[in-house]
Each structure stands twice: as structure tokens, then as C-alpha cells.
Amino acid sequence: MDFDFKQSTVTLAEVAEAAGVGESTVSRVLRNEGSFSRKARERVMEAVERLGYVPNRIAGTLASAGSRLVAFVIPSLSNIVFPDVLRGASGVLEANRHQAVFSVTDYDPEREEALVAAMLAWRPTAVMLAGFEHTEGTLKMLRASGCRVVEVLDVDGTALDLAVGFSNRAAGQASAEFLLKRGYRRIGYVGHDLDRDTRAGKRFGAFGETLASSGSPLVGREICSGASSVESGRLGLERLLERHADLDAIYFSNDDMALGGYFHCLARGIPVPSQLAIFGYNGLDVGRVTPQPLSTIRTPRVQTGQLAAELVVTNAPPQVVDLGFELVAGATA
Amino acid sequence: MDFDFKQSTVTLAEVAEAAGVGESTVSRVLRNEGSFSRKARERVMEAVERLGYVPNRIAGTLASAGSRLVAFVIPSLSNIVFPDVLRGASGVLEANRHQAVFSVTDYDPEREEALVAAMLAWRPTAVMLAGFEHTEGTLKMLRASGCRVVEVLDVDGTALDLAVGFSNRAAGQASAEFLLKRGYRRIGYVGHDLDRDTRAGKRFGAFGETLASSGSPLVGREICSGASSVESGRLGLERLLERHADLDAIYFSNDDMALGGYFHCLARGIPVPSQLAIFGYNGLDVGRVTPQPLSTIRTPRVQTGQLAAELVVTNAPPQVVDLGFELVAGATA
DNA sequence: GTCAAAAATGGTAGCGCTGCCAAAACAAAT
DNA sequence: ATTTGTTTTGGCAGCGCTACCATTTTTGAC
Numbered sequence: 050m051d052f053d054f055k056q057s058t059v060t061l062a063e064v065a066e067a068a069g070v071g072e073s074t075v076s077r078v079l080r081n082e083g084s085f086s087r088k089a090r091e092r093v094m095e096a097v098e099r100l101g102y103v104p105n106r107i108a109g110t111l112a113s114a115g116s117r118l119v120a121f122v123i124p125s126l127s128n129i130v131f132p133d134v135l136r137g138a139s140g141v142l143e144a145n146r147h148q149a150v151f152s153v154t155d156y157d158p159e160r161e162e163a164l165v166a167a168m169l170a171w172r173p174t175a176v177m178l179a180g181f182e183h184t185e186g187t188l189k190m191l192r193a194s195g196c197r198v199v200e201v202l203d204v205d206g207t208a209l210d211l212a213v214g215f216s217n218r219a220a221g222q223a224s225a226e227f228l229l230k231r232g233y234r235r236i237g238y239v240g241h242d243l244d245r246d247t248r249a250g251k252r253f254g255a256f257g258e259t260l261a262s263s264g265s266p267l268v269g270r271e272i273c274s275g276a277s278s279v280e281s282g283r284l285g286l287e288r289l290l291e292r293h294a295d296l297d298a299i300y301f302s303n304d305d306m307a308l309g310g311y312f313h314c315l316a317r318g319i320p321v322p323s324q325l326a327i328f329g330y331n332g333l334d335v336g337r338v339t340p341q342p343l344s345t346i347r348t349p350r351v352q353t354g355q356l357a358a359e360l361v362v363t364n365a366p367p368q369v370v371d372l373g374f375e376l377v378a379g380a381t382a
Numbered sequence: 383m384d385f386d387f388k389q390s391t392v393t394l395a396e397v398a399e400a401a402g403v404g405e406s407t408v409s410r411v412l413r414n415e416g417s418f419s420r421k422a423r424e425r426v427m428e429a430v431e432r433l434g435y436v437p438n439r440i441a442g443t444l445a446s447a448g449s450r451l452v453a454f455v456i457p458s459l460s461n462i463v464f465p466d467v468l469r470g471a472s473g474v475l476e477a478n479r480h481q482a483v484f485s486v487t488d489y490d491p492e493r494e495e496a497l498v499a500a501m502l503a504w505r506p507t508a509v510m511l512a513g514f515e516h517t518e519g520t521l522k523m524l525r526a527s528g529c530r531v532v533e534v535l536d537v538d539g540t541a542l543d544l545a546v547g548f549s550n551r552a553a554g555q556a557s558a559e560f561l562l563k564r565g566y567r568r569i570g571y572v573g574h575d576l577d578r579d580t581r582a583g584k585r586f587g588a589f590g591e592t593l594a595s596s597g598s599p600l601v602g603r604e605i606c607s608g609a610s611s612v613e614s615g616r617l618g619l620e621r622l623l624e625r626h627a628d629l630d631a632i633y634f635s636n637d638d639m640a641l642g643g644y645f646h647c648l649a650r651g652i653p654v655p656s657q658l659a660i661f662g663y664n665g666l667d668v669g670r671v672t673p674q675p676l677s678t679i680r681t682p683r684v685q686t687g688q689l690a691a692e693l694v695v696t697n698a699p700p701q702v703v704d705l706g707f708e709l710v711a712g713a714t715a
Numbered sequence: 716g717t718c719a720a721a722a723a724t725g726g727t728a729g730c731g732c733t734g735c736c737a738a739a740a741c742a743a744a745t
Numbered sequence: 746a747t748t749t750g751t752t753t754t755g756g757c758a759g760c761g762c763t764a765c766c767a768t769t770t771t772t773g774a775c
Contacts (some may be wrong), residue, residue, distance in 0.1 A: 101522075106438055107444050122522075126468055132465045134464075136459040136486065139486050148483055148504065149483065150483045152476060168481075170436055172440055190436070244572050308668065315672040335638075
């Protein structure tokens with residue numbers, strides 16, 4: 050069953066020997082740092098080429114500090130939000146010769162703690178996490194680690210070090226105000242597991258409070274177990290309408306869910322938004338191309354990743370950056 | 383502008399000192415390997431706890447070989463296909479104490495080469511790439527590296543080492559046969575940049591050949607520049623129909639594109655599939671919940687990631703695994 | 716209590732690189 | 746030719762850990 054591969058083992062010392070220069074010179078040439086002659090450079094490069102030398106960053110990192118590794122501990126890869134953040138960060142990191150490492154917590158704080166511990170063993174330059182809600186153990190480890198910490202996609206809370214995102218509470222409130230202004234009064238909510246996705250919880254909290262203080266409190270809600278998905282949205286709306294047939298608008302926990310709700314309306318011939326309005330969150334591309342553009346809040350996810358990465362590579366001082374969001378009126382509400 | 387953090391610098395030697403045992407004992411206890419007494423274990427763990435020691439895997443890897451790092455060099459994070467593969471792999475890797483590292487090539491082979499080189503510097507256990515089409519330089523480096531290589535999401539080609547995926551050519555052929563069997567004869571294609579996404583190119587190639595050899599060759603095609611997206615699909619179909627109003631079926635390069643096409647039909651009141659049939663590729667979840675389920679080919683992406691990771695962690699011999707695909711009849715074709 | 720086998724332990728030489736420093740080579744100015 | 750300053754160079758000590766080996770302690774059988 051086992052299969053053996055031999056590792057190529059060309060070392061810097063061998064390159065030095067082959068080029069007829071010292072190890073330090075090779076090291077300086079390869080990192081393009083310090084001073085060396087044109088001739089030395091040529092001889093080194095020739096030897097590198099000829100031997101097929103690949104530097105060993107494990108050794109380099111150990112010798113120098115600074116791993117140039119950035120660790121992402123994210124809740125999920127199914128929710129496109131996180132790949133978007135990774136995408137934004139990835140470009141900036143690559144341009145600055147940093148490497149991205151990631152693990153997926155599946156929205157489980159205990160798992161997050163274990164994964165953060167595992168990540169710290171790689172002595173990353175920075176750790177990026179979603180939101181501010183972490184276990185005591187996670188916080189303690191991060192504080193003790195001495196590496197930079199970036200909490201992304203939220204600004205409602207206390208940051209450990211850096212934070213880049215937008216206010217989920219403000220988004221929930223803005224969504225409620227928009228629906229109220231449009232005259233909707235019998236409003237329902239369809240969401241996914243709120244305990245795990247605390248940011249969705251914050252949106253929903255602010256949304257409900259805003260409705261309540263306007264005198265038109267939330268009429269009904271349907272919470273689907275499990276992660277958000279188009280299918281959950283469709284089923285959730287169906288179930289909610291069984292209990293509350295007279296709703297005139299639905300706030301969904303995000304665009305995936307909202308899209309499912311919209312499809313349910315299309316399939317059942319429910320006129321949108323005249324009979325039922327639909328409002329989402331995230332501003333996914335797909336929502337711009339549906340027969341009626343989805344009413345939603347567009348969040349700068351890629352930009353969040355980019356800025357987070359920039360703050361890390363420039364070693365910026367601790368700060369919280371609120372990138373804001375944009376309410377997209379769309380045509381479904 | 384600069385901000386200083388001091389790295390925690392508790393080392394294994396300090397733990398040994400604090401616990402009153404030798405370094406080797408600490409190392410053995412922490413790796414739970416070799417033999418040590420219950421008492422030694424307790425003293426070590428107590429010291430680790432008290433000092434807040436976090437092992438340094440950089441040093442550990444350098445000393446031992448085996449980085450337990452698995453490198454993913456993927457074309458994109460926007461196309462959900464790749465996050466899906468990562469998701470499948472990520473679970474298996476975490477369970478086996480491996481760490482995922484990734485970089486994004488943006489479908490550029492030159493960039494892929496540079497990123498593979500950067501990855502190899504981390505001496506990963508394995509490198510995962512999409513497909514078989516790589517530059518000579520990439521192939522050479524990978525062969526010389528001695529690390530395992532897994533090429534995923536395709537089986538039509540020559541594998542370097544391991545490969546896990548499905549046949550894109552077979553998928554293209556199956557799609558064509560399905561449409562022909564349903565009686566469609568005036569068939570068009572809407573796709574995205576084929577030079578970059580070679581797997582989409584293979585599907586389209588086989589699709590076209592199958593149509594041609596049936597006597598009903600492709601009537602028209604629209605190639606959208608840039609990456610696949612719902613919006614491209616919608617615009618692409620619109621443009622194609624301007625030139626060929628009499629098409630009766632469209633094959634899209636993937637489900638994102640197909641979804642855009644479907645939305646176009648919904649928006650313009652084009653009856654699907656009676657006037658125009660729509661067929662995609664990937665079997666995204668969203669396609670199952672549209673008012674009419676999307677006709678498509680469902681690919682085992684998460685499973686591909688899982689199996690790829692399993693083959694790596696078990697150090698399986700070189701092999702090509704064809705996971706197959708499932709044609710989903712749906713209701714749009 | 717004796718002895719061999721097994722279990723537990725600690726010392727130390729690297730792993731491949733970078734950082735520091737002193738030495739050598741070269742350049743410029745007298 | 747000599748001095749001074751600048752650039753280039755190589756040697757070597759670690760970085761923190763694991764692998765290996767030698768040593769010590771424990772165990773079990775007689």
C-alpha cells in the first residue's frame with residue numbers, strides 16, 4: 050500500500066559549493082538583500098538553475114522569525130462570504146510574498162479554539178477570524194501569541210487587535226427601516242441557525258427591535274436548522290406562509306435564503322413584491338440578474354479581505370475599520 | 383505607523399526545565415510517541431499549561447521532515463467548485479492533523495508556475511492542482527520535488543501522480559446525447575473563456591463532436607470573456623439569441639452561466655423548455671430549487687476533495703480515480 | 716536477592732537557513 | 746605608494762525541535 054518518494058535535497062550549502070561562493074552570498078542573492086557583486090549573482094543563479102534548487106522556507110523561517118504565513122480560521126466554505134474574503138486577502142498576500150493557510154470551524158467555537166491552537170504552532174504573522182465571538186481559551190491564546198489578529202465581517206463588539214468589516218446591527222436596522230418606509234407592516238423573518246452564525250443573529254436582533262419600536266413588530270419567524278442555503282430559504286418561506294398567510298414582506302437571513310424564498314414565490318405564482326416583498330443580505334451577484342433584482346444589502350466582502358491583508362502586511366496599529374454597506378433597493382421589496 | 387508585538391517565546395527547553403525532565407521527554411509526551419511514565423506526562427502537561435507553551439511546528443518540521451502541509455493551487459475562489467473541493471479536503475486533512483495552504487492562480491498557467499514554486503518552498507506533503515494542463519516548468523518542478531501531486535476535477539489526460547475527478551469529455555458527450563434524445567436539433571452554446579478553463583473546453587469539445595457526428599452540428603455559440611458568472615450567462619444568451627433566434631436548446635459552460643440563461647428566459651417570458659431548453663454543468667444546489675429544476679450534470683466536488691486528501695494522508699500509490707458524474711434530467715431540457 | 720529484558724530518560728548532533736561579525740577586496744583620495 | 750572608506754565576502758553560531766543513542770531505572774522471573 051505504501052509508496053515511497055525521495056525528497057529532493059538540494060541545499061543552499063550545495064548551491065554555494067557549486068557556485069564557488071559562500072553560503073551567505075547565496076542567501077543574500079536569493080533574497081536580493083544586502084550587497085553582492087554582479088558576478089556573484091550570476092554564478093549563484095546559474096548554480097540554482099542547474100541544480101534545480103528550491104529554497105526551504107521552513108528553515109528560513111526558523112532562522113529568521115517572520116513566517117510570512119497568514120492563518121484564516123473561517124466558519125465555512127459553503128457560504129460564499131468566506132471565499133470572498135479569502136479572495137480579497139489572497140491577492141494582497143501573494144503580492145506581498147505571504148502565504149495563506151486556512152481551517153474551517155463549521156461555526157463551532159470549540160473547534161475554532163482547537164484550530165487556532167493548531168495554527169499558532171505555525172507561528173503565523175497574523176490570524177484572521179470571523180467576528181468577535183470566541184471562547185475564552187481562544188482569546189487567551191491569541192493575546193498570548195503575540196501575532197496580529199484580524200477579526201473580520203463585523204464591527205459590533207470589542208476587537209482584540211485589528212477588525213475590518215461592517216455593522217450587522219446597522220444592516221438589520223437599515224433593512225427594517227427600508228421595509229417600513231415602503232409601507233410593509235406585516236413582516237416575517239426566515240433565517241438559519243442563529244446561535245452559530247452570530248452575525249446573522251445581530252442583524253435579526255436589530256431588525257426586530259427596529260420593527261418593534263416602530264409599532265409594527267415582527268409577525269412571525271421561521272428558523273431553519275443547519276446552514277443557510279437556497280433550499281432552506283424556499284422551505285422556510287413555505288412553512289412560514291402556512292402559519293401566516295397574510296404576511297406582506299419577509300426579511301431573510303441572507304441572499305441565499307432570500308433567493309430560495311423568491312423561487313418559491315415564482316413557483317407558486319405569488320406576485321413579488323405586490324403580494325409579498327423579499328429582502329436579503331449580502332448583495333450576491335446572482336441577485337442582480339434574477340428576473341427582478343433582489344432587494345438586499347450589499348456588503349464589501351472582497352474589500353474586507355483586501356484591507357485586512359493590507360493592514361497585516363503593513364503592520365498597521367490596532368484599529369477597527371468600518372467599511373459600511375450599501376442598501377440595494379432592487380425590485381423585490 | 384509601525385506597531386510592535388513581542389512574540390511569546392516559551393520553548394520546549396523551558397518547559398523541560400520547568401517540569402524537571404529532559405527535552406526528549408517533553409517532546410515524546412507532546413507527540414504522544416515513544417515511552418514515558420505517567421508521572422513524567424503529568425509534570426510536562428502541568429508545565430505546558432502553566433507556561434502557556436505552544437509547540438513550534440516550524441522547528442519540528444525542520445527537525446523531522448514531513449511538514450504535514452498540503453498545498454492547494456487553485457484557479458479561483460469565485461467559482462464555487464474550488465471551495466467545494468477545499469471543503470471536502472479540509473475535513474479529512476484536519477482529522478489527520480494536516481494543514482491546508484492555498485494560492486489562487488486566476489486560471490493563469492504562468493501564475494500557477496510561480497505559485498507552485500512558492501508552495502514547494504514550504505516542503506508540503508502534497509500539492510493539489512486543478513486538471514492536467516500545466517506549464518513545462520510546473521511539471522518539472524513537481525516531478526523534482528518528490529512530494530505527492532494530486533490533479534483534481536479531471537481524468538482526461540496524463541496524471542503526474544494521483545488524480546481524482548471525473549471525465550469532462552464524457553460529461554460533454556452525455557449532455558449532447560441527452561439533448562439529442564429529447565429531440566432538440568438547433569442547439570447553441572454559451573460559455574466563458576475556454577482557453578483558461580480547459581476543463582470547460584474539454585466539455586465543449588466533446589459536446590460539439592457528439593452533435594456533429596449525430597448530423598445536427600452546433601448552430602451557434604457565444605463566448606463571454608472573463609470568468610463564468612450568472613450575469614455572463616444572461617448576457618451571453620441574450621446576444622446569442624439575437625443572432626440565432628430559432629435555437630431550441632442551449633448548452634452552458636456551467637450552472638452559473640445556465641442560471642443566468644434561465645433568468646433571461648424568465649424575464650423575457652420565453653417558455654422553458656418548450657421554446658428553449660437549458661442545460662448546465664456542475665449540479666449546484668441552487669439549480670435544484672429554481673422554479674423548474676435545472677437540467678445539468680452533477681459532479682462530486684466535495685467527494686473529490688475528500689478522496690484526494692485521503693489518498694494523500696494514506697500515502698496511496700499513484701492512481702487515477704474516476705468518480706463519475708450524474709446526469710440530472712431536471713425540468714429545463 | 717540476582718539477573719536479563721523492558722521501559723523510561725537525557726544528552727546531543729543535526730535539520731537548512733539567516734544574522735552577525737570580522738576579513739578581504741576594491742575604490743577613491745592624498 | 747599609502748591611507749581611508751566602501752563594498753563584498755565567508756565563517757559560524759544559533760533558531761527550536763526531533764532522531765538517535767547511551768544510560769539509568771523498573772519490572773518480572775527465578
